[in-house]
Amino acid sequence: MRPSVHITTPIEPREIRIKRLRIPKARQKELVAMMDQAWARLAAEKETPPIDSVQPGKKPERASAAD
Amino acid sequence: MPLPPINPNAVFLNIPYDEEFHKLYIAYIVGLSQLGFDPRIASGIPGGERRLDRVLSLIQSCRYSIHDLSRVELGVAPPATPRFNMPLELGMAITWAKINPKRHTWFLWESTPRRLQKSMSDLDGTDPYIHGGTVDGVLSELRNAFVRVGAPTVQAMMDAYRIAESHIDGILAGAGTRNLFAASVFKELCFVAEDVARRTTEDLTK
Numbered sequence: 001m002r003p004s005v006h007i008t009t010p011i012e013p014r015e016i017r018i019k020r021l022r023i024p025k026a027r028q029k030e031l032v033a034m035m036d037q038a039w040a041r042l043a044a045e046k047e048t049p050p051i052d053s054v055q056p057g058k059k060p061e062r063a064s065a066a067d
Numbered sequence: 068m069p070l071p072p073i074n075p076n077a078v079f080l081n082i083p084y085d086e087e088f089h090k091l092y093i094a095y096i097v098g099l100s101q102l103g104f105d106p107r108i109a110s111g112i113p114g115g116e117r118r119l120d121r122v123l124s125l126i127q128s129c130r131y132s133i134h135d136l137s138r139v140e141l142g143v144a145p146p147a148t149p150r151f152n153m154p155l156e157l158g159m160a161i162t163w164a165k166i167n168p169k170r171h172t173w174f175l176w177e178s179t180p181r182r183l184q185k186s187m188s189d190l191d192g193t194d195p196y197i198h199g200g201t202v203d204g205v206l207s208e209l210r211n212a213f214v215r216v217g218a219p220t221v222q223a224m225m226d227a228y229r230i231a232e233s234h235i236d237g238i239l240a241g242a243g244t245r246n247l248f249a250a251s252v253f254k255e256l257c258f259v260a261e262d263v264a265r266r267t268t269e270d271l272t273k
Contacts, residue, residue, distance in 0.1 A: 001192060001193060001194060002174070002175070002193065002194040002195065002196060002212075003172055003173075003174060003212070004211060004212050004213070004214055005131070005172060005212065005213055005214065006214045006215075007102075007103070007213055007214065007215040008216075009075070012076055014261055014264070014265055017076075017105055017261060018258060018261055020105075021254045021257055021258055021261075022254070023254055023255060023258055027241065027255070028258065030241070031234070031237075031238075031255060031258055031259060031262070032262060034234055034237050035230070035234070035259065035262050035263070035266075038230050038233050038234065039230065039266065041233075042226065042229070042230060
């Protein structure tokens with residue numbers, strides 16, 4: 001037997017949990033800026049098809065039709 | 068003596084503090100944050116209390132605890148000695164939960180099936196969650212242990228893990244340490260995990 005818990009109650013708002021970590025605001029901003037860059041990189045990686053799926057001499061297709 | 072206040076979302080992590088466990092350590096922090104929990108570790112609490120007292124206070128203040136026994140083995144550095152901290156802290160949690168079953172629930176984690184029966188036959192009848200020593204093993208078993216409607220998929224959790232992992236060097240540099248388990252590093256890892264959760268999961272606070 002192994003226990004499992006069915007969570008049905010709402011959790012504490014994230015702002016409260018983050019406040020409890022007591023990280024200085026300036027450092028929070030630095031970390032968020034780092035996160036923004038990481039997300040941008042991840043999004044770019046997901047938009048670009050793997051190299052081996054692109055035929056030689058052809059540009060990779062963009063995800064957005066507006067491009 | 069009054070019982071200490073309890074945080075219903077706090078999960079005490081009883082894990083090995085060693086380099087080989089880094090990936091799984093990050094996986095626990097990210098996975099728990101994604102599921103709406105606050106991970107806690109013994110080194111994450113300040114104060115000059117004796118370590119054992121700190122650990123007991125932490126267990127008492129957390130609604131849940133996870134005890135990863137996958138690295139209960141002989142330490143490499145001489146003299147070869149079994150690592151007893153994790154079983155000791157598990158014993159404390161079991162006792163606390165026996166006395167206060169509505170205040171605490173503990174979970175066992177292992178890397179391979181049947182290892183636990185060999186190392187701790189007293190726990191016969193308690194099946195551990197098996198992570199197989201992998202990040203996605205930890206994440207998928209966390210979803211099995213803590214079942215929540217709207218929980219992110221393991222794939223989404225893996226994406227979150229990769230994002231968090233990519234911040235390790237920046238966090239360590241900011242803290243001026245190489246110790247991933249240092250209190251300030253742990254706090255920043257939790258912050259990053261929270262931020263990833265905010266961006267990837269639906270709002271579970273409603």
